[in-house]
Amino acid sequence: xxxxxxxxxxxxxxAEAIREAMDIALSQDERVILMGxxxxxxxxxxxxxxxxxxxxxxxxxxxxxxxxxxxxxIAVGAALTGLRPIFEFQFSDFAALAMEQIVNQAAKVRYMxxxxxxxxxxxxxPAGSGTGAAAQHSQSLEAWLGHVPGLKVVQxxxxxxxxxxxxxxxxxxxxxxxxxxxxxYKMKGPVPEGYYTTPIxxxxxxRTGKDVSIIATSIMAQKAMTAAETLAxxxxxxxxxxxxxxxxxxxxxxxxxxxxxxxxxxVYEGVKTLGVGAEISAMVAESDAFDFLDAPIIRLGGAExxxxxxxxxxxxxxxxxxxxxxxxxxxxxxxI
Amino acid sequence: MPIEVIMxxxxxxxxxxxxxxxxxxxxxxxxxxxxxxxxxxxxAAMEVEASESGILHHLTPEGxxxxxxxxxxxxxxxxxxxxxxxxxxxxxxxxxxxxxxVSDVTEKPSEDTAAPxxxxxxxxxxxxxxxxxxxxxxxxxxxxxxxISGTGPQGRIQAEDVRCFxxxxxxxxxxxxxxxETGALSITxxxxxxxxxxxxIHGFASDATSWAPLETxxxxxPLIRIDLPGHGKSPKLKLNGFAExxxxxxxxxxxxxxxxxxxxxxxxxxxxxxxxxxxxPRSIKSVTLISPAGLGPDVNGEVLGGIGxxxxxxSLGPWLxxxxxxxxxxxDAYVRLAMAPRxxxxxxxAQQALAxxxxxxxxxxxxxxxxxxRLEMPARLIWGKADKIIPWRHALGAPGNIALHLFExxxxxxxxxxxxxxxxxxxxxx
Numbered sequence: 001x002x003x004x005x006x007x008x009x010x011x012x013x014x015a016e017a018i019r020e021a022m023d024i025a026l027s028q029d030e031r032v033i034l035m036g037x038x039x040x041x042x043x044x045x046x047x048x049x050x051x052x053x054x055x056x057x058x059x060x061x062x063x064x065x066x067x068x069x070x071x072x073x074i075a076v077g078a079a080l081t082g083l084r085p086i087f088e089f090q091f092s093d094f095a096a097l098a099m100e101q102i103v104n105q106a107a108k109v110r111y112m113x114x115x116x117x118x119x120x121x122x123x124x125x126p127a128g129s130g131t132g133a134a135a136q137h138s139q140s141l142e143a144w145l146g147h148v149p150g151l152k153v154v155q156x157x158x159x160x161x162x163x164x165x166x167x168x169x170x171x172x173x174x175x176x177x178x179x180x181x182x183x184x185y186k187m188k189g190p191v192p193e194g195y196y197t198t199p200i201x202x203x204x205x206x207r208t209g210k211d212v213s214i215i216a217t218s219i220m221a222q223k224a225m226t227a228a229e230t231l232a233x234x235x236x237x238x239x240x241x242x243x244x245x246x247x248x249x250x251x252x253x254x255x256x257x258x259x260x261x262x263x264x265x266x267v268y269e270g271v272k273t274l275g276v277g278a279e280i281s282a283m284v285a286e287s288d289a290f291d292f293l294d295a296p297i298i299r300l301g302g303a304e305x306x307x308x309x310x311x312x313x314x315x316x317x318x319x320x321x322x323x324x325x326x327x328x329x330x331x332x333x334x335x336i
Numbered sequence: 337m338p339i340e341v342i343m344x345x346x347x348x349x350x351x352x353x354x355x356x357x358x359x360x361x362x363x364x365x366x367x368x369x370x371x372x373x374x375x376x377x378x379x380a381a382m383e384v385e386a387s388e389s390g391i392l393h394h395l396t397p398e399g400x401x402x403x404x405x406x407x408x409x410x411x412x413x414x415x416x417x418x419x420x421x422x423x424x425x426x427x428x429x430x431x432x433x434x435x436x437x438v439s440d441v442t443e444k445p446s447e448d449t450a451a452p453x454x455x456x457x458x459x460x461x462x463x464x465x466x467x468x469x470x471x472x473x474x475x476x477x478x479x480x481x482x483x484i485s486g487t488g489p490q491g492r493i494q495a496e497d498v499r500c501f502x503x504x505x506x507x508x509x510x511x512x513x514x515x516x517e518t519g520a521l522s523i524t525x526x527x528x529x530x531x532x533x534x535x536x537i538h539g540f541a542s543d544a545t546s547w548a549p550l551e552t553x554x555x556x557x558p559l560i561r562i563d564l565p566g567h568g569k570s571p572k573l574k575l576n577g578f579a580e581x582x583x584x585x586x587x588x589x590x591x592x593x594x595x596x597x598x599x600x601x602x603x604x605x606x607x608x609x610x611x612x613x614x615x616x617p618r619s620i621k622s623v624t625l626i627s628p629a630g631l632g633p634d635v636n637g638e639v640l641g642g643i644g645x646x647x648x649x650x651s652l653g654p655w656l657x658x659x660x661x662x663x664x665x666x667x668d669a670y671v672r673l674a675m676a677p678r679x680x681x682x683x684x685x686a687q688q689a690l691a692x693x694x695x696x697x698x699x700x701x702x703x704x705x706x707x708x709x710r711l712e713m714p715a716r717l718i719w720g721k722a723d724k725i726i727p728w729r730h731a732l733g734a735p736g737n738i739a740l741h742l743f744e745x746x747x748x749x750x751x752x753x754x755x756x757x758x759x760x761x762x763x764x765x766x
Binding site for chain 2: 262290291292293294295334335336
């Protein structure tokens with residue numbers, strides 16, 4: 001199983017791995033700057049930037065005013081002049097305030113100026129539910145940005161990928177949006193030392209199996225792995241694919257898996273309707289892999305509801321391990 | 337108004353039956369009391385007779401499971417216009433046609449039958465419920481999806497159902513069942529049939545299974561199929577030239593100890609039948625040569641070489657399509673099936689060595705025209721005029737006592753491309 005530690009690797013938390021990536025980038029490339037609300041002395045809303053301001057100073061680790069639109073605009077401008085800004089939102093929900101800069105400027109400038117400039121901007125979005133922060137601080141909005149040509153959208157689910165995808169995002173000449181799941185920040189896992197990148201646009205097969213393809217994003221990849229272990233005990237051999245990148249989507253890996261298993265289960269935390277799973281399903285249905293489907297495609301996504309404040313209701317509106325188990329069993333035992 | 341032919345109830349706890357074999361073909365006339373079709377239930381197989389006279393239409397495909405009382409075909413009066421199959425009338429109206437069957441059609445399967453939707457016929461509006469994989473598998477095997485019963489939710493046909501169907505049909509609806517024997521070469525004998533046996537010898541790079549399209553027409557006779565060396569299940573022998581090949585075929589034939597036999601051979605198998613008839617004239621009652629080798633020097637060495645070299649379906653397909661006139665007959669699924677035994681490199685090598693000795697430089701190195709002239713038993717040549725492998729004009733050198741059947745728009749494998757026509761010729765004379 002890929003997620004298990006190799007004994008020689010040290011363990012870091014997901015937040016520490018992101019901080020290490022930023023630290024490496026700041027030390028290696030003077031064009032890299034960090035921007036965001038309370039990322040300096042306070043260390044960031046989820047303490048991801050931590051004490052980097054002490055190491056690199058306020059010229060490179062900059063607190064921005066409480067204006068997401070303003071901050072994002074400054075970041076886009078900085079990227080246009082040749083800097084490599086990493087802009088942190090306190091909550092991904094606040095992307096709504098910065099949409100003009102992300103969607104109409106960052107994503108469009110390269111195209112509208114005939115390729116004369118690019119926007120090498122990295123934005124980090126703490127996303128997802130499970131913190132009891134209610135409807136305005138718990139959403140999974142990756143599908144919004146995944147709908148915009150000109151943006152790349154990634155969702156790391158492990159500390160190793162959180163570091164590797166951030167460094168890959170900095171190498172990319174175009175804007176890359178990173179959706180980090182808040183519940184994962186404290187999750188520990190093996191992280192290689194030094195500089196490495198995780199390819200954008202390449203899914204990871206976390207577990208190979210022959211009976212059902214579970215395509216999951218972000219924290220759902222972890223839940224799918226837990227479910228897969230239980231399913232294995234019941235004789236159901238699930239393949240778990242961590243999509244990692246929402247845009248551009250890794251078509252080959254997904255299709256090859258469906259051709260092998262004939263059953264597709266998409267698991268994602270964003271609202272089910274018009275979400276990432278809809279795109280995965282359509283991609284399969286439109287491809288030759290369609291001919292290999294031996295059961296309907298199943299999507300498990302967020303409920304048609306704002307995320308409730310009540311912790312029990314909060315759990316109930318996003319897919320949980322038992323939901324994945326039920327769906328996989330239904331697919332394999334002919335109930336679906 | 338056409339008369340329904342229904343699936344009869346032949347034992348007490350029977351909910352459905354399977355149409356196994358039709359004795360009367362689509363569009364043929366049938367007389368009341370004549371055997372119409374065979375059915376199979378969980379317990380028994382039996383023949384069903386025609387309840388009325390008429391012209392038979394809209395036959396349910398062989399191998400289909402049909403609910404008791406549901407129509408399996410319709411009988412039309414002579415001259416009555418035949419359109420789309422009538423939609424299934426209600427149970428009561430179907431009972432009107434034949435009072436003797438009232439009990440059959442009004443009795444429904446018991447309520448506690450497990451998974452009742454498995455045999456519930458769909459309304460004519462609704463498409464068959466099947467997964468894409470099941471449909472793809474059915475397509476690849478030349479099956480109508482409607483012939484398969486589904487065990488998934490709401491009777492959905494899934495891959496497993498197609499697999500089961502294929503397993504069953506391999507034993508039930510295969511036109512003729514064969515059992516194997518080992519001798520000098522692999523022999524398969526059909527289990528039914530009476531009278532003079534028919535010995536079938538296939539062509540180069542083929543095997544005994546290639547006779548399948550013809551077997552239904554010959555099922556009244558015992559059929560004996562020989563696999564050539566290096567083909568099908570026969571051993572891979574090192575043979576030097578046609579004489580050695582003919583010798584081992586003759587030995588195989590002698591081991592069969594038949595008092596008499598009809599010979600049917602295709603291509604290289606035709607040449608071997610001719611050689612056999614020439615040396616065993618007393619026991620051979622007739623010879624049928626389909627696109628035979630041995631009657632002239634020309635042969636398409638390019639195609640033979642291409643088939644011999646092909647290691648994958650992609651490279652085999654284009655050459656196989658040269659064998660026939662209508663290349664849509666050679667579907668990708670057909671090619672994959674044909675390639676399956678050819679993945680054995682030793683078999684390919686054995687066949688190529690044989691081809692090199694029989695057809696060096698793309699020329700037929702053996703000549704049986706003299707043998708053709710010596711034949712005294714009834715003999716016929718069947719050839720397609722679009723044959724790209726061996727020119728049909730070789731047939732024109734045959735003496736006048738040999739019947740000539742030439743088909744327009746047919747390539748090198750007439751029994752595959754025009755099985756009905758070829759079947760009729762053989763059925764009438766064997």
